Amino acid sequence: MTPADAYAELARRAKEAQTLSSAASVLSWDQETYMPEAGAELRGEQLALLAGLVHQRRTDAKIGELLTLVESSSAAADPRAAADVREWRRLYDRAVKLPQRLVEELARVTSLAQVEWADARRESDWKRFAPWLEKIVALKKEEAQAIGGDGPAYDALLDEFEPGATSAALAPMFADLRAKLVPFLHRLLTAPRRPDPTILRRRYDVETQRHFARHAAEEIGFDFTRGRIDETTHPFCTGFSPNDVRLTTRYSPEFFNDGFFSVMHEAGHGLYEQGLDASRFGKPTGEAVSLGIHETQSRLWENLVGRSAAFWRRWFPRAQEAFPRTLSEVNADDFHFAINAVAPSFIRVDADEVTYNLHVMLRFEMEQALIGGDLKPAEVPGAWNVKMREYLQIAPPDDRRGCLQDVHWSAGLIGYFPTYTLGNLGAAQLFAAARSALGDLDGAFSAGEYRPLLEWLREQVHQHGMRYKPAELIHNATGRPLNADAFMASLESKFAPLYGL
Amino acid sequence: MTPADAYAELARRAKEAQTLSSAASVLSWDQETYMPEAGAELRGEQLALLAGLVHQRRTDAKIGELLTLVESSSAAADPRAAADVREWRRLYDRAVKLPQRLVEELARVTSLAQVEWADARRESDWKRFAPWLEKIVALKKEEAQAIGGDGPAYDALLDEFEPGATSAALAPMFADLRAKLVPFLHRLLTAPRRPDPTILRRRYDVETQRHFARHAAEEIGFDFTRGRIDETTHPFCTGFSPNDVRLTTRYSPEFFNDGFFSVMHEAGHGLYEQGLDASRFGKPTGEAVSLGIHETQSRLWENLVGRSAAFWRRWFPRAQEAFPRTLSEVNADDFHFAINAVAPSFIRVDADEVTYNLHVMLRFEMEQALIGGDLKPAEVPGAWNVKMREYLQIAPPDDRRGCLQDVHWSAGLIGYFPTYTLGNLGAAQLFAAARSALGDLDGAFSAGEYRPLLEWLREQVHQHGMRYKPAELIHNATGRPLNADAFMASLESKFAPLYGL
Secondary structure: OOHHHHHHHHHHHHHHHHHHHHHHHHHHHHHHHOOOHHHHHHHHHHHHHHHHHHHHHHHOHHHHHHHHHHHOOOOOOOHHHHHHHHHHHHHHHHHOOOOHHHHHHHHHHHHHHHHHHHHHHHOOOHHHHHHHHHHHHHHHHHHHHHHOOOOOHHHHHHHHHOOOOOHHHHHHHHHHHHHHHHHHHHHHHOOOOOOOHHHHHOOOOHHHHHHHHHHHHHHHOOOHHHEEEEEOOOOOEEEEEOOEEEEEEOOEOOEHHHHHHHHHHHHHHHHHHHHOOHHHOOOHHHOOOOHHHHHHHHHHHHHHHOOOHHHHHHHHHHHHHHOHHHHOOOOHHHHHHHHOOOOOOOOHHHOOOOOHHHHHHHHHHHHHHHHHOOOOHHHHHHHHHHHHHHHHOOOOOOHHHOOOOOOOHHHOOOOOOHHHHHHHHHHHHHHHHHHHHHOOHHHHHHOOOOHHHHHHHHHHOHHHOOOOOHHHHHHHHHOOOOOOHHHHHHHHHHHHHHHOO | OOHHHHHHHHHHHHHHHHHHHHHHHHHHHHHHHOOOHHHHHHHHHHHHHHHHHHHHHHHOHHHHHHHHHHHHOOOOOOHHHHHHHHHHHHHHHHHOOOOHHHHHHHHHHHHHHHHHHHHHHHOOOHHHHHHHHHHHHHHHHHHHHHHOOOOOHHHHHHHHHOOOOOHHHHHHHHHHHHHHHHHHHHHHHOOOOOOOHHHHHOOOOHHHHHHHHHHHHHHHOOOHHHEEEEEOOOOOEEEEEOOEEEEEEOOEOOEHHHHHHHHHHHHHHHHHHHHOOHHHOOOHHHOOOOHHHHHHHHHHHHHHHOOOHHHHHHHHHHHHHHOHHHHOOOOHHHHHHHHOOOOOOOOHHHOOOOOHHHHHHHHHHHHHHHHHOOOOHHHHHHHHHHHHHHHHOOOOOOHHHOOOOOOOHHHOOOOOOHHHHHHHHHHHHHHHHHHHHHOOHHHHHHOOOOHHHHHHHHHHOHHHOOOOOHHHHHHHHHOOOOOOHHHHHHHHHHHHHHOOO
């Protein structure tokens, strides 16, 4: 077998594993969107079985042999093929460390736990969820131990979502950010001008919101012949392939932001998924590179486009037309200020651009403590509320608005939260680079032209898949390593004028 | 290994295969309900892969060994376990005859063909669909040949849907029925009284229809904590397990029957699925016994309950309340007569109880000719229209309302149609037996009490799964072999007074 044959065989196998894995994603999507509750037990079995089959395929010893064969060739291959091989190696080495039983057990437990979490959240009943988190933390510790590595157990989990990231590297970056954010937040909270966020908490007809948000997603480039929007407790985006990308959101009849900005956010993820190279399905260069990079795309479209003054020059008159009774007396500047209101709040996904990262830091620290064994699941509500006071000077009145708000832990996604902050920083840095490259984006947005920006992102980010490591991708696209400068500059330039600083 | 161990191992393997197969059913359901069109290609790959994995599991030589082991034991097992073994043997012997490649190819081709069919139907473009039918007929012939048997190739396909049925046995039964139906239809069409079906072709608000039909499905006993209703081009019911049963329907804003009676029909299927023994998931005694028996349940609830005068004594006032402008001037008797109007029509699923079986016979004969090689896919539209004139004295103005109306062929379901007529006859026979056993059902229906009937069906039909062969099940429940007598008697007793005969 030649190295080229071995590469082709690896690609065939990877495609098969990805086909199965994407089938499991359809089942997970259905579980969140439409499955009746009584279906949960079988769904858990189905997902466990599929996870096991995928894992079998990804850990087949034959893959190790094929990789060795391809790696032995010094022929300078196509750089994308070389990146495929590099990533297949990394994934294989990671996957073979995980016992099949653990993989299946995690799929089964998290499938059931998500249903329990949804009920617990509705009833604000942490005790109901705690035993599930107990199980999940135990399984994730087992996973971390199986994977090993030099750093703390937590890093083994983090690495799954953000290859190359470590808690040792994140901690100072987050500390630096916090040191800048806290005084910035203080300046805003004591500023001379104040927004009127009650504008957004009036009656917004849900059916009209659906059309309005869909229209916006369509205009920024989300292709509905290759995707759709449904409604779930917790918004998410899942791409089965670039040709079938599912967004979800939730609409509140009395809060505009909930639905609209969830759609903009998830559509940002969806644009990335739709921009991947469909012809490379199953190959790493056809897959999203990391969650942090994924989040650069969602936050860029949600905040840097969707909360910009330029965007609303076009969309505010449309909003007034869609919600005439609600918005006829409101002026565009007040609306724009309201959607950019900064205030400590309970719910991460509704948090403003300034406080959002403080929510993330809280979770990052709590997860490290859970995995490190310093915090027990039963102690989470207390610890949560203490940290909320420390970072945001408020504590939630119940666990529904506190430690039960996020789906992640019930889904086994421990080590995922820090990628949100990486995404926020990366989004600002990419957006600044796009502005340098493309010139006047404000004018384009006001005219409904989002295509130049989308094409720049396709070119710089989407089309590459995993060709470059996340840090390298950001460096290539922006000319600098990832840091908080562009993010802080972006906050300054938006919020200083709004708040009259 | 003891025979008991072998049985347990067979059950474990069957459960795994069924878990995978039910995962594929979720994907098929999504394909029909929510999948964006561009997702079709990957969906075909996913379904082909899963079909292959299921087939591998069902044809594993180890199953043959385990079956031989269990069969060697003369110990009088639990009769349900004995039935499981009998059916596993039948399914295994059938499955091992089908090459893996053929199974995967059928899954792939039919997944794509269903999307093509939906487009072809919309555009009434038979030429677009014909090449797909060509492929499917070739694959189904190959399947029939692989399975073999003494009868014509068609019987090998029929047997998959209705174990034990043969075209030689069905043909005279159908001929007898046709000999009775045609004069009966003539009597109605020349009767002194005539219904006013335009009552049903007024404006019926779709959102109100949704609530109305859902309420009816709920009241007859469909459990929405274990199921749901969505909307598709072609209504269907699919049960992933008794705890997750999905119905679909379609609503027409200007035709009441389309939505309402599709829901009653599919809910009948759904009640059967929900009534299977969930603790026997994967075992034949936990699965529906045949499509003919499945159809007895759907037709019973749709026609014998849902089109009865007693049902509408309760539901017509509700209909007037739901659609006040449409129905305020209509009286209950006229409405009941209208929903039972008999007239030759183009669309099978909208056909009345009298003409419905003529639609089935046409398809039955056409399928035999396609598989027998006497009819080419390109010739279907012509042959269809000729037969429509012969049986129903009308011919459709386009193929959308003719040979493109049904999803079955695009899904590879050749040999399926005759089970509809078996279902119609069986429904009437079961319903007559239920009336004998339970006494006054009309009084119960008028009072909204459907539980006694449902419980009788649970007892006589649902709980058994495949414990008895279809013919035996009907005989046990009704005291007689299946025949057309109860069906004709039911038509006579409903339609003679309505039509003033």
